[in-house]
Amino acid sequence: MQSPALKHLIAGSTELFSLPDIYFQLSEMIRDSRFSLADIGKVIAKDPALSARLLRIVNSPFYGFQARIDTISRAIAVIGIDDLNNLVLATTVVDRFGKIPCELIDMTSFWIRSVQCAVIARLLAKHSAVLHTERLFLAGLLHDIGSLVLSQKMPEQYLKALLAANHDRRLLAGFEQSLIGFTHADVGRELLKTWGLPESLYETIGCYLHPADAQVHKLDAxxxxxxxRLADSVGQAEGIEAAIEEFSKQSLILVRLSGEQIGSIMEQVDGEFLQMFELLAPNKKFH
Structure with missing residues (x-):
């Protein structure tokens, strides 16, 4: 049940936090059988910067294709229209929201952590035998988008939550709930709903703090x-092992991964993260 305060917050955020027209145009074309893959490719090709970025991503070691992909239509044929649409969304979101000035959040650090989470989510999904892992990459990239909304629209209340949690992300959601009445995950879920994104995405993000609450997309959550949690552990003194120990046995069984497998997966993160951060956020300096 959406609270009136949350409903009001989202209603007042849609102008600042809106997706570019090209994403909605592509989504409509994908749902309409009258449009071919070539038609969709032509729309993307009208944006040279976006086209070039997408082709760099598809040709990066992140995908590992042997033959070079030199056209958008070929990229669609190789990775599929849904996954390419997810990449369009990922790329345009970083472009659009990376420019938002924010006094409470270091935006470079925000996107570093978001891309880290996206890469980790994709790798976990891949080793968990999930099909179409780009949706997990996108979920990881967008899972904290509600924090940007709170920092822009409720800066005083959000600052109180940050200070109460001493900027510890493991504690932040609890203070958001007690001081604001809802969490950044709740905000993210409702924002993604207003964007018309799939339930698989907004339920996953809305329930990621308490994945057992997910009704349909429990594995993704x-x-x-x-x-x-693993993204939070990167560079922390207690490290990745401590984060893995926090995962319940039931969660590990559900995702079909052992602690040892997750530890091995995390060894792959740095290389893939650097590639994707440079491709998605070329104007931001990694530090």
């Missing part, structure tokens, strides 16, 4: 929960 557990994978995103793990990815977020």
């Amino acid at each position: 557990h994978l995103l929960h793990m990815a977020s």
